[in-house]
Amino acid sequence: MRTLLDQHADPIALQNHLPNLPITNGSTTFAEDLKVYCNALEWQSFYQQKVQPTMEQYELDTFGRSHDIMSNFWNSCFDDLMSTAFKRDKDRSDSKSKFQEVIVDPYMKRVRSENNRYVIWQKQNSNQLGVVWQHWRALRRLFTCERGAWANRVQPEVKWKLSGAETYSKMRLKLVPNYNYDSHSEASALRDNMGAESPRSSEPLPLAVAKEAKVSDMVDDHLEDEDLVFLDNKGEGEDESQKEKLVLSEDCELITIVAVVPGRLEVTTHHLYFYDGSSEKEETEDGIGFDFKRPLSQLREVHLRRYNLRRSALELFFIDQAHYFINFRKKVMYMLN
Numbered sequence: 001m002r003t004l005l006d007q008h009a010d011p012i013a014l015q016n017h018l019p020n021l022p023i024t025n026g027s028t029t030f031a032e033d034l035k036v037y038c039n040a041l042e043w044q045s046f047y048q049q050k051v052q053p054t055m056e057q058y059e060l061d062t063f064g065r066s067h068d069i070m071s072n073f074w075n076s077c078f079d080d081l082m083s084t085a086f087k088r089d090k091d092r093s094d095s096k097s098k099f100q101e102v103i104v105d106p107y108m109k110r111v112r113s114e115n116n117r118y119v120i121w122q123k124q125n126s127n128q129l130g131v132v133w134q135h136w137r138a139l140r141r142l143f144t145c146e147r148g149a150w151a152n153r154v155q156p157e158v159k160w161k162l163s164g165a166e167t168y169s170k171m172r173l174k175l176v177p178n179y180n181y182d183s184h185s186e187a188s189a190l191r192d193n194m195g196a197e198s199p200r201s202s203e204p205l206p207l208a209v210a211k212e213a214k215v216s217d218m219v220d221d222h223l224e225d226e227d228l229v230f231l232d233n234k235g236e237g238e239d240e241s242q243k244e245k246l247v248l249s250e251d252c253e254l255i256t257i258v259a260v261v262p263g264r265l266e267v268t269t270h271h272l273y274f275y276d277g278s279s280e281k282e283e284t285e286d287g288i289g290f291d292f293k294r295p296l297s298q299l300r301e302v303h304l305r306r307y308n309l310r311r312s313a314l315e316l317f318f319i320d321q322a323h324y325f326i327n328f329r330k331k332v333m334y335m336l337n
Helices: 002-008 011-017 030-038 041-144 185-191 207-213 225-236
Strands: 160-162 175-177 246-255 260-268 271-276 292-295 299-307 310-318 323-328
Touching: 030 041, 246 271, 299 323
Parallel strands: none
Antiparallel strands: 160 175, 246 260, 246 323, 260 271, 271 292, 299 310, 310 323
16 A cells, blocks of 8 residues: 555645655565554545545546446336336136137037037937837837737736816816826925835725815805895896896905906906906006906806815806816805806
């Protein structure tokens, strides 16, 4: 350091600021003398006034511009990174949507159509097998019946069911053989927690219980003698005038498959009217509400019916296959009989 000061510093200025600076004479104690001098107040003031300001100015001149250049470089790198990431995300979303449009959507459409075709084929095949099976069973019954060519010695017990054909009164009166009879023993055993393989009890019901459970429909639908007398007395005062007159007007309910419609039934000498009395009338095939007007000349049959286990209803059948189920809140069905 002494040599640097001698080579680069002004000797006069050096002598003025550092008059006690040890000289370089090659002595063995020069290093120790210089260390002691560096701790002196003269050297400390010289360092703070001359050396440190010059060092800071040199660092500012040398590294200040490079710092700005480096900051600008990293800012541009960050901007390029953000723009590249945005472009990458945009390209990825565009590629995904294009893949969805070109590959996935046609594939899913083809899969759905193929599944529908397979389901339809399964249904058709099942229906065809069912028809073939019914045909073979019919042929087997034809050849193994009592009068068949290969009649069995012991004929199976024949079960019967109501025919699917209905009369104009919506009744199924004809019995036909039930070739698909199922006693539902397994289901009833599971219902009673007896297990599907548990044998059902074949013991008959007690006689007292059977008598209590026996119901005669003929007795329930039979009019008593006092009811017949009441009807006869009611009909005595009727006149034979051709002018339409009101015979009966009662509050009732029209019972449909999905709703109970409150209203009023009016019977005249020529027509039968029903007026829908519900607050919010529904839209039907004939218009708004369940109002109807039917001539009595088209009335075919009238039957007593039960509604909620009460014999308080009538079912009206007309010649055009129309029918109406009407429940009365009072016992006025005898007047309409």
